[in-house]
Amino acid sequence: MTPEEEAINRQPVLAMEIGDLDLRGSPRLAGIDASHVEALLAAQRDLPPIVVHRPTMRVIDGVHRVQAALRRGESTIAGRLFDGSEDEAFLLSVLLNASHGLPLALADRKRAAERIIAAYPKWSDRRVAAVTGISPGTVADVRRRVAGAGGSDGRRIGQDGRVRPLDCSAGRRLAGQLMTENPNLSLRQVAKAAAISPETARDVRNRLLSGADPAPARRPRGAGATSGKSRTPERRPLNLVRPGSLPEPAPDRSVIVNRLTGDPALRYTDTGRNLLRLLTLHTRWTEQWDAIVDNVPPHCSDVVADLARQFADQWADFATRVGAGQRIPDDDTEFPVAYEWAAGTG
Known part of the structure; x- marks a missing residue:
């Protein structure tokens, strides 16, 4: 659950008159999805509280629930109030739709990105x-199309709230030097010392593991070799990490798991909830793998390593049996299949 969701869930649940609600301003370009309203009606259970922007009484999250309540002949609906600006309300609407309920279409998410970048x-x-x-x-790509999108001072605010330069080549090289000199440093320690994000530190580590330069040459997006011979980056073998360690995948798995937790087929069955617990456990502890590895007692290391391999084999068999490798067509191909489905493009 995101901090925004936790803050909303702390608000009291009120009985709201449906006639007082404003259903306009949804991030969904196509409007109401009739099939989703029918699915809510078929569930025949109490609807979760909606979220309403107090200053405007606009529904931030739950327009389909309101429609389902109207179909049931109800005049009130349970909801929570949000105090904030219009931009903050829209941002919360996108956040909530990314973590549960009916996924936003790819076009909706791109349009939402335009508005967020502008704000x-x-x-x-x-x-x-x-x-x-x-x-x-x-x-x-969206940013380049949005007129007046800032960042002209060469800095941006990251997910952790810290301001960092757009060109972090110097920070990347410092991170590479730190990792080379002390392979036991965690990603967060390296990121803090080099004034880069933990995700950038992870990319630096992965590049060093593959023998690539920690600070790749910047070139226009989409540029490629159109003529002549393709150039292969110089590879420099570096002894960086303990034997057996593997680079971590780049996609944000918490987004995928959050999307899965909103799927009724998983949330309302015992086996589905068990799967979600396993996936959530992996997500919550991902950033602490380095600390966990460093603190395994030597006398337990062989047993723990053997168990880890067995569990990895179980997950691999699980992935094969559920067909996790099948690709879902989409025009937003930069993330793996799991991300594409989880983000609502499938």
């Missing part, structure tokens, strides 16, 4: 991507 021009591409559920590269 918060200093936000980094990754921060906007985390809210909208599209890849940072797609956010960068």
Whole structure:
């Protein structure tokens, strides 16, 4: 659950007159999805509280629930109030739709990214991507189309609230030096010392593991070798990490797991909830793997390593059996299949 959701859930649940609510301003370009309203009616259970912007009484999250309540002949609906600006209300609407309920279509998420970039021009591409559920590269494309998008001072605000330069080549090289000199440093320690984000530190580590330069040459997005021989980057073998360690995947898995937790087929069955607990456990502890590895007692290391391999084999078999490798067509191809489905593009 995101901090925004936790803050909303602390608000009291009120009985709201449906006639007082404003249903306009949804991030959904196509409007109401009749099939989703029918699904809510078929569930035949109390609807979760909606979220309403107090100053305007506009429904931030729950327009389909309101329609279902009207179909049931109800004149009131349970809801929580949100105090904030119009831009903050829209941002919350996108956030909530990214974590549960009916997924926003790809076009909706791109349009939402345009509005968020216009309202918060200093936000980094990754921060906007985390809210909208599209890849940072797609956010960068959207940013180039938005007139007046800021960042002219060469700095942006990351997901952790820190301001960082757009060109972090110096920070990347410092991070690479720190990792080379002390392979036991965690990603967060390196990121803090080099004034880069933990995600950038992870990318630096992965590049060093593959023998690539920690600070790749910047070139226009989409530029490629159109003529002549393709150039292969110089590879420099570096002894950086303990044997057996593997680079961590780049996509934000918390976004995927949050999307899965909103799927009724998983939430309302025992086996589905068990799966969600396993996935959530992995998500919550991902950033602490380094600390966990460093603190395994030596006399337990062989047993723990063997168990980890067995569990990895179980997950691999699980992935094969559920067909996790099948690709879902989409025009936003920068994230893996799991992300594309989780973000609502499938």
